[in-house]
Amino acid sequence: MPEGDTIHHAANRIRPILTGEVPEIRTPHPRLKVDRWPERLSGRAVREVDAHGKHLFVHFDGDLLIHSHLRMTGSWGTYEQGQRWRRSPRRAWLVLSARDRDVVEFDGPVLELMTESRSRFDQRIAGLGPDICAAEFDEDRFLRRLREEDPTRPIGDALLQQQVVAGIGNMWKAEACFAAEVDPWRPAGRVSDEEALRIVRLLRPRMQESALHGHQGLERAVYGREGRSCPRCGTAILQRGQWEDNRTTWWCPGCQR
Numbered sequence: 001m002p003e004g005d006t007i008h009h010a011a012n013r014i015r016p017i018l019t020g021e022v023p024e025i026r027t028p029h030p031r032l033k034v035d036r037w038p039e040r041l042s043g044r045a046v047r048e049v050d051a052h053g054k055h056l057f058v059h060f061d062g063d064l065l066i067h068s069h070l071r072m073t074g075s076w077g078t079y080e081q082g083q084r085w086r087r088s089p090r091r092a093w094l095v096l097s098a099r100d101r102d103v104v105e106f107d108g109p110v111l112e113l114m115t116e117s118r119s120r121f122d123q124r125i126a127g128l129g130p131d132i133c134a135a136e137f138d139e140d141r142f143l144r145r146l147r148e149e150d151p152t153r154p155i156g157d158a159l160l161q162q163q164v165v166a167g168i169g170n171m172w173k174a175e176a177c178f179a180a181e182v183d184p185w186r187p188a189g190r191v192s193d194e195e196a197l198r199i200v201r202l203l204r205p206r207m208q209e210s211a212l213h214g215h216q217g218l219e220r221a222v223y224g225r226e227g228r229s230c231p232r233c234g235t236a237i238l239q240r241g242q243w244e245d246n247r248t249t250w251w252c253p254g255c256q257r
Helices: 004-018 139-148 170-179 193-213
Strands: 024-026 046-052 055-060 064-069 075-080 092-098 101-106 110-115 238-242 247-251
Touching: 004 046, 004 055, 004 075, 004 092, 004 101, 004 193, 139 193, 170 193, 170 247
Parallel strands: none
Antiparallel strands: 024 092, 046 055, 055 064, 064 110, 075 101, 092 101, 238 247
16 A cells, blocks of 8 residues: 555645646546536636645645545556556546646545545544654644554554554554664553654654655665564564554564564
């Protein structure tokens, strides 16, 4: 699943193409045709393109927005008009064209048109924790949300709960716990506030850099490296599924305590 830095990077690519423009809108996927998006958005300029965690939003004049969550299969692409797309056109759900470029959403399991007012009450959006990639990060809110979680939940899994902190996925979870020298299997209730803050403080600049430049995880210390030597202490890196969703976790048993 694309993590928050990937979604922010997509928003950064889309923003200069659409902001201030009245885009041509096409909805090739049969699921969207009955909703008449081109007619409902006709003549409306894009006010803003932004992201929060793993959610991307295209805001239009007149209290309407497009909300996207890519889950495991979706992607956003930007192309010069006439350029070959990286995925088949049959997989395109939404095409927004402006400034001689196409913004394409492929395979979008969550792609919907809603009002701004509805988005403020939709708990999938309004219930999100502070955004790990945002310019400002509310550490007190993060700690409060973390302490409201089941204290027996491993800290690695707690970091994946989007109502605690928005934008962290499996890869960055593993890398953040490693950087902070915290065992991802330790129950969250036994992780101090200082340790929890060290995790997000070490992670934020890396994810923000990736959001700007798209360099997600170029230097991975533990993710996907099971059986290899830890770059810090030399112990063999381990991996196994964690907690309810059995999301694979990588860690070093030698230096993560």
